[in-house]
Amino acid sequence: MARIAVDSASRTPPWRQVRDQILAQIDEGHLAVGTRLPPIRQLAADLGVAPGTVARAYKELEAEGVLHTARRHGTVVAAALPGRDDPLRTAAETYAATARELGVDVRTALATVQWAFDLTAGTPPKRPAR
Known part of the structure; x- marks a missing residue:
């Protein structure tokens, strides 16, 4: 997964920045169907944000059918755009x-x-x- 960054000065909420950047990476072919994403806590720590921020981004993408989460297998890209x-x-x-x-x-x-x-x-x- 390419680097994701959260701009704390942006008017866009951090969860939305994470969501949009993951979508962009899927759209650009950097994240293929079946690619496993980092666990919520790990990505949150890497970005310096609360785990709830990443959890919301993942949840929104799951609701859109883009990601799928299974406890043992983590979160993976479920659909190509x-x-x-x-x-x-x-x-x-x-x-x-x-x-x-x-x-x-x-x-x-x-x-x-x-x-x-x-x-x-x-x-x-x-x-x-x-």
């Missing part, structure tokens, strides 16, 4: 940004996508939870 010029990625980023602006949690956002996907496939959709 689509390429930068992928129109599906662009649509997903736009949707995610809109959902965040609306204050929608990730589970509701994903349920809404599933609903829309079923609707466009001609499958009777279940009403998304709100």
Whole structure:
């Protein structure tokens, strides 16, 4: 894993800086699917931040399906990100940004996508939870 740094003077919360840098490393191909990330306490110590900061970054990435954590095996990269010029990625980023602006949690956002996907496939959709 390439170096991650937290800028304490930044207006971006430290957990978000860690999250964004891990995503960038996956996006750039520095972290492949199956790559094991450092344990929370180790990365926190390396960065000079509280373990909760790294835990939140990992938790957010897990909720997005990018990381997977198993107690015995640690935290690993679970999914590759689509390429930068992928129109599906662009649509997903736009949707995610809109959902965040609306204050929608990730589970509701994903349920809404599933609903829309079923609707466009001609499958009777279940009403998304709100």
